[in-house]
Amino acid sequence: MNNQLHDYIDNSLYRVKLENVFEGPMDLLVHLIKKAEVDIYDIPIAKITTQYLQYLEWLKQMNIDFAGDFILMASTLIQIKSKMLLPASTVEEDEDPRLEITRPLLEYLRIKSAAEKLAERNLLGEKTFVRKAETNFLENVKGEQVIRIGLFELIDAFQNILNKATPGHRVDMSGDRISVQERIIQLVDLLETKGSMTFDELFIDYREKLDIIVTFLAILEMAKLNLINVVQHVQTGIIRVFYK
Amino acid sequence: MSEDPKHIIESLFFVSETPMTVDTIKNILDGETAAGIKSAIDDLVTEYEKRDGGFTLKEVAGGYQFRTQGRYNEWIKRLVKPSAPRLSKAALETLAIIAYNQPIIRSDIEHIRGVDSGGIIRMLMERKLIRVLGRKEIPGRPLIYSTTKTFLEVFELKDLKDLPTPKEIEDLSKTKLEDESDSTK
Numbered sequence A: 001m002n003n004q005l006h007d008y009i010d011n012s013l014y015r016v017k018l019e020n021v022f023e024g025p026m027d028l029l030v031h032l033i034k035k036a037e038v039d040i041y042d043i044p045i046a047k048i049t050t051q052y053l054q055y056l057e058w059l060k061q062m063n064i065d066f067a068g069d070f071i072l073m074a075s076t077l078i079q080i081k082s083k084m085l086l087p088a089s090t091v092e093e094d095e096d097p098r099l100e101i102t103r104p105l106l107e108y109l110r111i112k113s114a115a116e117k118l119a120e121r122n123l124l125g126e127k128t129f130v131r132k133a134e135t136n137f138l139e140n141v142k143g144e145q146v147i148r149i150g151l152f153e154l155i156d157a158f159q160n161i162l163n164k165a166t167p168g169h170r171v172d173m174s175g176d177r178i179s180v181q182e183r184i185i186q187l188v189d190l191l192e193t194k195g196s197m198t199f200d201e202l203f204i205d206y207r208e209k210l211d212i213i214v215t216f217l218a219i220l221e222m223a224k225l226n227l228i229n230v231v232q233h234v235q236t237g238i239i240r241v242f243y244k
Numbered sequence B: 001m002s003e004d005p006k007h008i009i010e011s012l013f014f015v016s017e018t019p020m021t022v023d024t025i026k027n028i029l030d031g032e033t034a035a036g037i038k039s040a041i042d043d044l045v046t047e048y049e050k051r052d053g054g055f056t057l058k059e060v061a062g063g064y065q066f067r068t069q070g071r072y073n074e075w076i077k078r079l080v081k082p083s084a085p086r087l088s089k090a091a092l093e094t095l096a097i098i099a100y101n102q103p104i105i106r107s108d109i110e111h112i113r114g115v116d117s118g119g120i121i122r123m124l125m126e127r128k129l130i131r132v133l134g135r136k137e138i139p140g141r142p143l144i145y146s147t148t149k150t151f152l153e154v155f156e157l158k159d160l161k162d163l164p165t166p167k168e169i170e171d172l173s174k175t176k177l178e179d180e181s182d183s184t185k
Helices: A002-019 A025-036 A044-060 A068-085 A101-121 A152-166 A179-196 A209-224 B007-017 B022-028 B033-052 B070-081 B089-101 B107-112 B118-126 B149-154 B179-185
Strands: A146-148 A196-198 A227-232 A239-243 B055-060 B062-067 B128-133 B143-147
Touching: A002 B089, A002 B107, A002 B118, A025 A044, A025 A068, A044 A068, A044 A179, A068 A101, A101 B107, A152 A209, A152 B128, A179 A209, A179 A239, A179 B022, A196 B107, A209 A227, B007 B022, B007 B033, B007 B062, B022 B033, B062 B070, B089 B107, B089 B118, B089 B143, B107 B118, B107 B143
Parallel strands: none
Antiparallel strands: A146 A227, A196 A239, A227 A239, B055 B062, B128 B143
């Protein structure tokens, strides 16, 4: 039996070498269970734990750095193994201790299968194509001149909007204030349907100073996150924001 | 002068670069009911399906769009440059976790995958497949992620309900049983 096991491990390590290093501890565990051809609801913990630790040892020998995630999984396995060694009466809960690992494994397998299904679909740009699949706005308006604008033009435009803000308004402390994050979500929703909006349009719903500032911060944050392109039309000077 | 609305709609689909919804068409055509437009679209879909040519009218991301048949992708790839590198296995897994469990925070994603997923999440954001939906009101206020319309377009899905159901895990659970004594040894 022991020899058999060793043969098996040597074998699987060899395989592992061919298949490259695993993505994470879950991947490794799935691999070991599949190779052992055991029921996922009845995992031979001792055997799998030994193989798991052997694999980590092998990683060490190969001088491959592995993340703490692998160690965490190893400790979980060992904990389950020790729980199973206890006589049934002293284990308070009736639950099979192996469920602690079975449940996440099932969830992970479900996701793996979902990912495979997704990959099989008619992927846009891979399997199926549409007319002008990649629309790059800046190329589209080659005829008209637009420039990507800098921060100072944006601040100028912001000043103009601020000047138009309802004057003399007292700050209302009671009302719910919108956060920059919430405003980003709103703007993304708007831009997702419209594609692009002028700078002024982005401020239409909000006339109060604080809201205008929040909107401006949201625009800056979105530009930083690379969610939008901010361009200015050379002739008219209108600033437009494009959702990328 | 009355034109067949079906042909007008067809011309719109031909020009449109993004999936077009019944609502968009309704705003363009005057005096057509949504039901009338829907039945015209259905007619078109069947016509193209019957023709079985180079492309079909596909329902995708809440609208309809002309798309080439999958079987001609090799030829098309000789014409157009690939738009983006293929998604890795890890990226697809992360995307699947978000798609099936959204809205979801990063720690839950990493809990399922068992590895740090920050880099992959950032890449998926850059490719517009996922987006931030807000922050969860728990300590640390982590960001909440969800999939985008682009995700539906790229994976040719009508809506989120159209997501494929993951295969049950038969191959693992019905394999041979191990001796119980072996596991407690």
